[in-house]
Amino acid sequence: MSETTPPPVITIDGPAGVGKSTISRKVAARLGFTYLDTGAMYRAAALFIDRLGIDSEDETALQHALATVSIELLPAPDEFSDVEVVLNGEKVGALIRSPAMSMRASQLSALPAVRSRLTALQQEWGKRGALVAEGRDTGTVVFPRASYKFYLDASPEIRARRRALQLHAKGEEVDEKKLLEMTIARDRQDMERPIAPLVRATDALLIDTSDKTIDDVLLVILRVVESGLQPG
Ligand SMILES: Nc1ncnc2c1ncn2[C@@H]1O[C@H](COP(=O)(O)OP(=O)(O)OP(=O)(O)O)[C@@H](O)[C@H]1O
Numbered sequence: 001m002s003e004t005t006p007p008p009v010i011t012i013d014g015p016a017g018v019g020k021s022t023i024s025r026k027v028a029a030r031l032g033f034t035y036l037d038t039g040a041m042y043r044a045a046a047l048f049i050d051r052l053g054i055d056s057e058d059e060t061a062l063q064h065a066l067a068t069v070s071i072e073l074l075p076a077p078d079e080f081s082d083v084e085v086v087l088n089g090e091k092v093g094a095l096i097r098s099p100a101m102s103m104r105a106s107q108l109s110a111l112p113a114v115r116s117r118l119t120a121l122q123q124e125w126g127k128r129g130a131l132v133a134e135g136r137d138t139g140t141v142v143f144p145r146a147s148y149k150f151y152l153d154a155s156p157e158i159r160a161r162r163r164a165l166q167l168h169a170k171g172e173e174v175d176e177k178k179l180l181e182m183t184i185a186r187d188r189q190d191m192e193r194p195i196a197p198l199v200r201a202t203d204a205l206l207i208d209t210s211d212k213t214i215d216d217v218l219l220v221i222l223r224v225v226e227s228g229l230q231p232g
């Protein structure tokens, strides 16, 4: 029986607001790969669970409900926009992108039933074609054999500042101190959960983006990928 080579996967993990989506979208566009926003899937799953009012302690009810959930990601119209998320046939883009939903997704993503279902769905994407996958555990758990792995980092202060600028540009009211507190709290939750915590894969290239522009980071990643060298 002949083994077929799986399509190439690039993983980009890191803490909240470090630039994973921004960078991943650009890398995917440049290479002609599909962009997989795994965080969007956790956000959609959180909305799904809350709408059904399932008790998060009830593992069986969660497994049962999640077994049939449909979470589709439609390609973003351009490299500056988020992917469109379709939950059981309904576009839920704006509903899942609020700061409150970020925290809720982080909380519920610690549950074993949620993680096992979404990990399986994400691995299905990996069978269909070349991917740039981003999130918290894409290089460690979802695609441990990815062709290239990157881990982006920057201080919470820098990330909160960037997020504040982003929201300000959209005309939204910004409390930067609150944003910083939420960033730190979400990182803690994502890093301290027992299953698939946020951690740098030992073979991922660490990129400290603190003093880098988006284009600088993009260049580092493209150089590694185009050189054909494993980052680790
Ligand atoms: N290297 C960088 N320099 C300056 N700004 C950046 C850089 N990388 C990303 N940004 C900006 O930081 C903000 C947050 O980026 P982005 O939404 O891509 O982060 P994320 O890691 O995907 O966040 P989350 O984990 O919450 O989904 C955006 O406004 C983006 O333009």
Ligand SMILES: Nc1ccn([C@H]2C[C@H](O)[C@@H](COP(=O)(O)O)O2)c(=O)n1
Pocket: 016, 017, 038, 039, 040, 042, 043, 102, 105, 106, 109, 110, 134, 135, 136, 137, 138, 186, 190
């Ligand atoms: N691979 C992933 C991706 C996301 N999550 C959880 C933890 C995050 O705080 C939350 C929202 O993700 P974001 O859209 O901000 O990237 O979803 C996870 O546990 N694993």
